[in-house]
Structures are given as structure tokens and as C-alpha cells.
Amino acid sequence: MKAIRAEFPIFDAQGSPFHYLDNAATSQLCAPAAHALHAFETTARANVKRGVHKLADAATVAFDDARATMAAFVGAASPEEVIFTSGTTMSINMAARCLTPRLREGDEILLSELEHHSDIVPWQMAAQARGARVRAIPVTSDGRLDLEALPDLVGPRTRIVAVTHLSNVSGAVSDLSVIRAAAPEAIMLVDGAQRAAHGPIDVRAIGCDLYALSSHKMFGPTGAGMLWGRMDLLESLPPFLGGGEMIREVRIDGTRYADPPHRFEAGTPPIGAVLGMAAAARWLQSRDRRVLHDHEMRLTGRILDGLATLPGIRLVGPQGLQGRAGIVAFEVEDVHAHDVCQMLDGNGVALRGGHHCAQPLMRALGLVATARASLAPYNDDDDIDALIEGVGKVIERLR
Amino acid sequence: MNDLYDDALVALAKAKDGAGRLDAPDGTASVDNPLCGDRVTIDVTLDGARVDGFAQKARGCILTQAAAGMIARHAHGLDAGDIEALRARVRDFLSSAGDGADWPEMALFEPVRTVRSRHDCVLIAFDALLEATRKARDERA
Structure with missing residues (x-):
């Protein structure tokens, strides 16, 4: 080592x-990620998906490659299922905000007592906006999810399930297959912030619909992260933020939005940090x-x-x-x-x-x-x- | 291991001066430290506008407990204006400006100056005292 x-x-x-x-708070930056970040910012800096000059084109190619890398990192079906964000918190807020219009009064969002505040507060805000209810899977005395409580917590009004893959406190790994099986109709988001550095991720094997992670917890730079989403779900969701890059056509009387993932990536993304995150993912995958x-x-x-x-x-x-x-x-x-x-x-x-x-x-x-x-x-x-x-x-x- | 934990500071924290609750406070306030979830609760009674009775319950680290204990020794006779000024002086002291409160225990907190993330551990007891005293004063007005 x-x-x-x-x-x-x-x-x-x-x-x-x-x-x-203190790696669960922030891991250290690996040399390949540092190099990718520094090289982009000092020798290859240009915006993506905009210019046609050589530098802009090279940046766009590198950014698309990073998306493919992150898709492979989580076992996604295609790179277009990967949305770049500023980190897990932004990813979960994006998911919660985009899913809010689907909630009706009396619907339920199932979380767990193991969750980081980032996987609680956005859902409380969504529930509050629509008159929905937040429920939580309890924990056992040794800091694991008490899955025996699931049958009493999942019902016909359970629309969303949001749970951690790996607790940032107890270190317990969640048995996601049991949760998935208990709520097959619900949209399931997994908070993978801690998992990314500790083991492989296969979103299709998990059977979840959304998966969030952060670069800085997996040896990449701060300021980047991703939200993976099943393509048919992403296609059905409204945008999160409005701005450049997320549109197909803008007129004064209205806008047509881009397809995923660009629909969810308004504004200039954290390009250097994303390239660093992808370098960190490649570093992990090479081990x-x-x-x-x-x-x-x-x-x-x-x-x-x-x-x-x-x-x-x-x-x-x-x-x-x-x-x-x-x-x-x-x-x-x-x-x-x-x-x-x-x-x-x-x-x-x-x-x-x-x-x-x-x-x-x-x-x-x-x-x-x-x-x-x-x-x-x-x-x-x-x-x-x-x-x-x-x-x-x-x-x-x-x- | 660390300059922060001088024997006298640890002793001040463990002495738990003023620890407990008042049966019939004129004002009570609880202030949390969002960094760690610590909480200081202070009860006061007033004689006129000035603190007469005092009790503190500090669920927190050595610094928080020591600050609450130090305040317990000197709170008597202070009014809300005094406490507000004291709080500002202690904040400045932690930021390496000024002498802080004119209390002998103040010097024990000098090493905290170098650890920005622990300043609130000291200040929340002052915040709780100020809020409790203001509440008591406003209740009487």
C-alpha cells in the first residue's frame, strides 16, 4: 500500500x-485527478458544448469521455444517464425538486434514520410542498437498517424511497435488495456518497432508479458529483434549473428543453472538477x-x-x-x-x-x-x- | 497532546459551577452549536434588570462546559447590556483582539484562538446567558 x-x-x-x-468527510486527491484538473485549467481550458474552435472541441470530447467513464463506474446503461452536478447534495436536491410535482397529498416518502441530512431535508421540502408525508426505516442498536420494520412502512402511497448505500456514521452497508423488493413500485434513490470509495457500484443490479455520488469522497476534486438516473425516468422529469445548455430552443414565449442529461445541466458545468472525478474513477477502476x-x-x-x-x-x-x-x-x-x-x-x-x-x-x-x-x-x-x-x-x- | 487542554481549564469544566436548573427562572434560553449538536441551557432570575439567580446545563465539550462554569462565577449583577458587551469582547478575544472578559479564568481560553472551529464552543454559553437575560427582562417589561 x-x-x-x-x-x-x-x-x-x-x-x-x-x-x-477523516476520509468519510473528504478523501484526499489522487495524483491522476490532480493532474487532470490542473492540466485542464492551465493548458486546455475552454467551455463545453458551445464553441467550435479546437480548444472548445477538445474540452467537449474530454467532458463526454468523463461521462462515459462515470457511466461505466456505476454500471449505467449509457453515458446519457449520467448528470453532472456539484456533488451528492445537489444531486439529491435535483431529484427531489424534479419529483416534487409527482407527489400528491397523502403520498409517502420513505427514508431511513441512517440518512445524512442531505438525504432527509430535500425530501422534507418536497413533502411539505405537496402535503406528502416522510417516514423512516428505524435503525437497530448497532446502527444497521431495521429491515423487519419495512412491511409496516411500505404501502400503496409509498411513492419514493431514498436510502443510503453505506452509512457515513455506523459504516453499515444497506441491504438494498430487500428494500427494492419491499417497494417495487416506488422510485428508489440511493445515496452513494460513501459507497463510491469503498466498493463497486452496479445501479442495474441494485435495481434503483437514481443514484447520487460525490467526487471529493472518491479521491477526486471538490465541486463535482453526479446523479445517475434510469433513462426513461429522466426523460419524464422536468428540468431542475433553467439557463444555457439545457435547452433545445428558446423563444420569448417559451422554451423547449434538451434531452437528458443536458436538460439537467444548466449553465457551465464544473468542467475541471468533472475531468478530475473521472480520472479518480479510472484510478479506482484500475485497482x-x-x-x-x-x-x-x-x-x-x-x-x-x-x-x-x-x-x-x-x-x-x-x-x-x-x-x-x-x-x-x-x-x-x-x-x-x-x-x-x-x-x-x-x-x-x-x-x-x-x-x-x-x-x-x-x-x-x-x-x-x-x-x-x-x-x-x-x-x-x-x-x-x-x-x-x-x-x-x-x-x-x-x- | 494539545495546548487546549490545560489542567486548569479541564478543572474549570469539571467543577461544573452553577450546574443545574432553577425552579422558577424569570428567563430561560437554550442555544445549540450546529457543528456538533451541543446545547447550553441557562436559567436566570433578575433583581431589577440584573442577574440574581443563575443555573446552567451544558451538554457539550470541555470548552463549552468551562465557559459555562466561568460565566456561573461572574454572572451575578450583570444586565443584558453588560452581557452583550462581554460577548462581543470574548468574540474579539478569540479572534486575537483584546483581553476578553475581565475575569481571571479568561486566560485559560487563550489557546482556543488558534482553532477557529472551536470558537463557538466558548461563545454559545454567552449567547444563552444573553438570550435568557433578555427574555427575563422583556417578560417583566
Whole structure:
């Protein structure tokens, strides 16, 4: 894994000690993505789908290639099913806004208590606009979806289901096939923000209708993301924003809109960031994902085992390695999560502390805030040693 | 491990001065820190326009608890105008300008200056005190 670490410029820049375990918030930028972003902005910058000069044409070709790359990355049927956005939040807001007119009073939107606020608030806004109701799949005490509750939550008024693929707090992987089977008629959106860096994605195998992800959580630049949608669904949806690029013809008395995906891409897109995201996707696809997974699980096991040796630790999430990814949230008894994170920062260990934009989950588990360590392929045993040693010192000092 | 956690600051937080609730407050306010979901609740009673009785419940980090404890030691006799001015001085102090409140514990918070994301951990207790005192004052008016 040392070779992988060498492909991330941040480690040279930061020096030592630098134990970056906040990948669920933002992962580091891989060199190919940095190169793609920099090369576009400094040597090949032009707008896309507009000019006919050589530079504009080259940018358009690169942008179309990026769309094809991202389509392959999620197993889409065609590149036209990929809409570029600024990130998962924008993707879900786009989906919610475009689906709002379909909702009727009394319709239901099914979410889960595991969701990030980005997969809750847009749906609440949609429900509020149409008199619909938001319901939520509860969680088990170990931070998994309680799928036994599904039969009571899904009914004839369930129009939309929006669930996470992988919890940004508990690290639990959702069993999407069970949810899909329980609500076959509903439009199903999957929040894949965390999943993109932790395992392959196959939207057709999942059977979902919409899938959202962010570049910056999968080793690409900030400011880009995507919404995948089944083409027949996208074709039936109204635009999200109005502006250039999303039109077929504009007259003073009305506009005819472009076909997907351009219908949903008003204005100049974040071209450099999108090219960087595609470079990051190619970088991930060029790796043996099984090797990456095994490495992540081995380190996750070390975190779980190490924390288990310390007094006053409560794990928030699955206790074992089954059905989880390398995201480990924990609470230190009588010590606030921000104090844990601040003290560890003094040892060069970067963690996230807080509610992780998942306050309903915190409330369901009787928590206010947790510390969280989240892994990426460049993490190594030194990072885990520093984490466990640091948490031990926090306990000695503050508990 | 970190300069922020001086022994005296930790002791101030753990002393939990003024911890609890008042049975019959003239004003109560809860202020949340959106970063982490922490909450400070402050109850006050007034003598005229000035704080007479005080209680605080700080569900938060060491900094939040220490700030609430420091306020508990010095809130008596302050009116809303004093508190508003104090809050501004503490905010400026955290931004490396000025001496903050004229209280001996203030110096313990000096290391917080270098960590912008933790400034609100200190300030929310002042926000809660100001809101509670204003509510109490307005209730009487």
C-alpha cells in the first residue's frame, strides 16, 4: 500500500506525523485527478458544448469521455444517464425538486434514520410542498437498517424511497435488495456518497432508479458529483434549473428543453472538477478492488480490536466486520467527541467529531456526537497505531 | 497532546459551577452549536434588570462546559447590556483582539484562538446567558 500512498500528493506536502482518518468527510486527491484538473485549467481550458474552435472541441470530447467513464463506474446503461452536478447534495436536491410535482397529498416518502441530512431535508421540502408525508426505516442498536420494520412502512402511497448505500456514521452497508423488493413500485434513490470509495457500484443490479455520488469522497476534486438516473425516468422529469445548455430552443414565449442529461445541466458545468472525478474513477477502476477491500477490512478489524482494549469505549455501528465498511464511529464515556478529536489532532491524527450531519441517527441511538475514524486505501498500520494510542491518552487525560 | 487542554481549564469544566436548573427562572434560553449538536441551557432570575439567580446545563465539550462554569462565577449583577458587551469582547478575544472578559479564568481560553472551529464552543454559553437575560427582562417589561 506504500505505492498507493505515493500517488497522493498530500502526504509529501503534510510531512509527518499525518494520520488522515477523516476520509468519510473528504478523501484526499489522487495524483491522476490532480493532474487532470490542473492540466485542464492551465493548458486546455475552454467551455463545453458551445464553441467550435479546437480548444472548445477538445474540452467537449474530454467532458463526454468523463461521462462515459462515470457511466461505466456505476454500471449505467449509457453515458446519457449520467448528470453532472456539484456533488451528492445537489444531486439529491435535483431529484427531489424534479419529483416534487409527482407527489400528491397523502403520498409517502420513505427514508431511513441512517440518512445524512442531505438525504432527509430535500425530501422534507418536497413533502411539505405537496402535503406528502416522510417516514423512516428505524435503525437497530448497532446502527444497521431495521429491515423487519419495512412491511409496516411500505404501502400503496409509498411513492419514493431514498436510502443510503453505506452509512457515513455506523459504516453499515444497506441491504438494498430487500428494500427494492419491499417497494417495487416506488422510485428508489440511493445515496452513494460513501459507497463510491469503498466498493463497486452496479445501479442495474441494485435495481434503483437514481443514484447520487460525490467526487471529493472518491479521491477526486471538490465541486463535482453526479446523479445517475434510469433513462426513461429522466426523460419524464422536468428540468431542475433553467439557463444555457439545457435547452433545445428558446423563444420569448417559451422554451423547449434538451434531452437528458443536458436538460439537467444548466449553465457551465464544473468542467475541471468533472475531468478530475473521472480520472479518480479510472484510478479506482484500475485497482484490484478486492485487494483494496481486504486491506480496508484488515485495518477496520484492527481499529475495532484496538478500541475494545480501552475502557469506556462505546462503538456506534456493527461490532464485527460483516456488512460494514471502514467507517468506525465511537464514543468515549464522559469525554466529548470534539475533545477526543482535538487532542488526537495534537498527535497528527485527523478524525471527525460531531453529529456527522446525521442528527436523526444520533437521536435514535441516544447520542449527541461521536468521534469517527474512516479509512481509505492509503491508510496503514501506523495510522491505526496512532489512533489507538491517541484515544488511550485521551482516556487517561480527560475521562 | 494539545495546548487546549490545560489542567486548569479541564478543572474549570469539571467543577461544573452553577450546574443545574432553577425552579422558577424569570428567563430561560437554550442555544445549540450546529457543528456538533451541543446545547447550553441557562436559567436566570433578575433583581431589577440584573442577574440574581443563575443555573446552567451544558451538554457539550470541555470548552463549552468551562465557559459555562466561568460565566456561573461572574454572572451575578450583570444586565443584558453588560452581557452583550462581554460577548462581543470574548468574540474579539478569540479572534486575537483584546483581553476578553475581565475575569481571571479568561486566560485559560487563550489557546482556543488558534482553532477557529472551536470558537463557538466558548461563545454559545454567552449567547444563552444573553438570550435568557433578555427574555427575563422583556417578560417583566
